Amino acid sequence: MEELELYAKENNIPIMQKDGILYLCNYIKDNNIKNILEIGSAIGYSSIMMASISNDIKVTTIERDKDRYEVAVSNIHKYNLEDRINIIYGDACDIEIEGYFDLIFIDAAKGKNTFFFEKFKNNLSIDGVIITDNLSFHGLVEDSSLIKTRNQKGIVNKIKSYIEFLDNNKEFTTTYIPVGDTISISKRRIDNE
Ligand code: SAH
Ligand code: MG
Secondary structure (H helix, E strand, O other), X not given: OHHHHHHHHHOOOOOOOHHHHHHHHHHHHHOOOOEEEEEOOOOOHHHHHHHOOOOOOEEEEEEOOHHHHHHHHHHHHHOOOOOOEEEEEXXXXXXXXXXXXXXXXXXXXXXXXXXXXXXXXXXXXXXXXXXXXOOOOOOOOOOHHHOOOHHHHHHHHHHHHHHHHHHOOOOEEEEEEOOOOOEEEEEEOHHHO
16 A cells, blocks of 8 residues: 555645544444445545455445546556445546445545535435545644635635535534544434434
């Protein structure tokens, strides 16, 4: 996996940070998660990490960038995980997925988090969780004095509005874990209490 981490670093591919992916893998283990849908494969790093936890874990993952998709396909092949990682090339906005998942992991375009949450919650099993990455944006969300460009400000605003969406959600309750670039864990409320 170090090879993949190095490749990502050299090519500026925003794979999950080490403590974030380790936390996620432990969460998957502890909660006996078996079926995972990931939005944003990049080069397959996180899907390979998740599928490597145990032989009965299956990952479906979507990537819209052709070059990254191709690198991911070859990495998945290298790790012999073709039969447990189903990678789909295309824009997750347009792709309909069948079936139910114990975990939906959203790690794609930050401005689309709410859209992906609403779209793919229909594929979430009853007691499943939706986990989203990058809710801190390197600390810029918490500390606006770090914002240097208009582009950064735009992204921060999108993340803030997603956090607002989660905090006000009647159907799901969310906790935030300050690992990696901060992840959120959203679960269905029981009886919508
Ligand atoms: N989960 C990966 C990192 C993903 S980086 C890991 O930790 O290893 C985010 C990826 O999401 C990028 O490669 C980007 O091309 C992809 N992406 C962004 N918007 C997307 C969309 N609408 N549909 C599919 N993939 C998307
Ligand atoms: Mg990420």
